[in-house]
Amino acid sequence: MATKKPTIAIVGGGISGVVLAIALIRRDLNVQVYEQAHAFGEIGAGVAFSPNAVRAMRACSPDIYAAFEKVVTHNQWPSKKNVWFDFQDGYDKNSKVGEEKVLFSLTNDYGANSVHRAHFLDEMVKLVPEGVTHFKKHLDTIEQPTSGDGKVTLKFHDGTTAEADAVVGCDGIKARTRAWMLGGDDVPGAAPVYTHKYAYRGLIPMERAVEALGDDNAKNGKMHLGKDGHILTFPVDHGSVMNVVAFHTNHDEWPDAKHLTLPTKKEHVYEDFKDFGPTVQKIIELLEPNLDCWAIFDTGANPMPAYNKGRVCVLGDAGHATSPHHGAGAGICIEDAAVMADLLAESSVHRAGAKGFEAAFQAFSDARKERTQWLVQSSRRSGDLYEWRAEGVGSDAEKIHAECKERNEQIWNGQIDEMIAEAKSSLATILKA
Numbered sequence: 258m259a260t261k262k263p264t265i266a267i268v269g270g271g272i273s274g275v276v277l278a279i280a281l282i283r284r285d286l287n288v289q290v291y292e293q294a295h296a297f298g299e300i301g302a303g304v305a306f307s308p309n310a311v312r313a314m315r316a317c318s319p320d321i322y323a324a325f326e327k328v329v330t331h332n333q334w335p336s337k338k339n340v341w342f343d344f345q346d347g348y349d350k351n352s353k354v355g356e357e358k359v360l361f362s363l364t365n366d367y368g369a370n371s372v373h374r375a376h377f378l379d380e381m382v383k384l385v386p387e388g389v390t391h392f393k394k395h396l397d398t399i400e401q402p403t404s405g406d407g408k409v410t411l412k413f414h415d416g417t418t419a420e421a422d423a424v425v426g427c428d429g430i431k432a433r434t435r436a437w438m439l440g441g442d443d444v445p446g447a448a449p450v451y452t453h454k455y456a457y458r459g460l461i462p463m464e465r466a467v468e469a470l471g472d473d474n475a476k477n478g479k480m481h482l483g484k485d486g487h488i489l490t491f492p493v494d495h496g497s498v499m500n501v502v503a504f505h506t507n508h509d510e511w512p513d514a515k516h517l518t519l520p521t522k523k524e525h526v527y528e529d530f531k532d533f534g535p536t537v538q539k540i541i542e543l544l545e546p547n548l549d550c551w552a553i554f555d556t557g558a559n560p561m562p563a564y565n566k567g568r569v570c571v572l573g574d575a576g577h578a579t580s581p582h583h584g585a586g587a588g589i590c591i592e593d594a595a596v597m598a599d600l601l602a603e604s605s606v607h608r609a610g611a612k613g614f615e616a617a618f619q620a621f622s623d624a625r626k627e628r629t630q631w632l633v634q635s636s637r638r639s640g641d642l643y644e645w646r647a648e649g650v651g652s653d654a655e656k657i658h659a660e661c662k663e664r665n666e667q668i669w670n671g672q673i674d675e676m677i678a679e680a681k682s683s684l685a686t687i688l689k690a
């Protein structure tokens with residue numbers, strides 16, 4: 258008689274949950290996704306993927322890479338295809354609009370590729386078979402047997418429950434699974450922490466952007482640096498739209514810990530960037546009069562001691578939410594998913610039953626902790642480098658260049674095959690012990 262295939266429950270259907278679900282389904286595993294929203298949904302903003310993330314997509318499944326290729330947008334000038342960003346002096350008040358001094362450029366194999374989040378998710382969702390995802394399921398808590406092969410129980414807010422052999426929490430920056438693992442909502446690390454940076458975001462039709470800023474500034478990835486703030490712009494939607502993210506630092510507390518996004522007015526953007534030069538002023542002019550302000554929280558103050566607890570594990574932002582200054586948070590989630598999928602597909606895990614899943618999650622945690630937690634800290638440092646706040650560096654463009662290059666290359670050069678091999682070798686050792 259054939260043994261029944263184990264079921265993996267995924268909590269959360271954001272980029273991490275959906276990518277992991279597809280990767281596990283492609284490895285012929287039983288998967289159920291529980292998402293609190295009434296449908297899959299992403300915001301209408303851009304997200305960029307570095308070369309390590311693109312390699313990880315391929316490792317998860319060629320379909321995911323194909324979905325990405327369908328919606329990806331690169332810098333629009335062929336000569337800038339490999340440029341990640343031109344870093345420009347946004348503070349230079351003497352330059353004309355569109356003529357800021359370029360301080361340095363960083364390049365990699367994929368340049369400033371970016372996707373419209375919602376469009377990328379739409380493409381990936383097509384790869385998830387019907388019946389796998391259960392919407393309006395907000396996880397409240399988890400119960401797992403203390404010994405033996407009994408199932409892990411997920412308890413939802415609507416009073417229903419579900420059972421699985423193992424649970425992966427992909428429930429994002431405010432993860433219930435993380436709070437459950439750490440032992441409660443008030444335990445340090447359960448809640449994310451404000452980084453004292455926030456961001457305004459906007460999407461500008463490309464024609465308007467070109468008219469206002471000139472071809473190069475509108476159509477290619479640009480980072481406008483300055484004191485206590487920086488603005489980045491890059492093309493999305495196959496070059497029909499310019500994405501704007503304007504970051505600012507201040508010492509105040511975020512006013513509403515429940516809502517990480519609050520509505521605001523363009524006057525506040527002008528106020529925050531009043532000392533910046535004319536190109537930055539022109540970018541602000543292009544934004545809508547009413548817009549959203551996003552608080553940048555992360556898990557950097559209290560990194561998790563481990564991503565696993567028995568047959569429950571966290572992955573993506575649920576385990577290591579980062580500020581976005583490396584543009585690598587979602588990419589590292591995809592690396593996580595590739596490593597997790599290959600571990601859970603190992604036949605040795607299934608043969609060992611409950612102990613097998615515990616071992617796979619232990620191997621995942623051991624393999625992923627250092628790189629993912631380094632990213633959170635390095636991203637904080639990068640945000641400060643862009644805003645002339647980094648100790649020992651200030652506004653010294655040469656030093657900013659050297660440090661940004663080194664830090665980004667550490668991310669971009671990450672080889673997913675090596676990460677998977679290392680995790681599998683650790684799994685073998687744990688299973689033998």
Ligand code: FAD
Pocket residue numbers: 268269270271272273274291292293294303304305306394395396397427428429430431432433456502551572573574575579580581583584585586587588589590
């Ligand atoms: P989420 O996207 O938060 O998804 C979590 C899902 O879980 C959601 O669908 C949610 O509804 C669901 N959920 C939550 N709680 C529960 C519950 N209790 N029960 C059931 N479901 C639940 N990364 C990059 O790589 N490149 C970039 O350019 C980039 N830019 C960024 C810009 C900004 C301003 C920010 C804030 C982040 C940026 N990131 C970027 C980071 C990236 O957005 C995140 O790392 C990524 O989206 C995290 O995906 P996730 O699936 O882990 O979490």
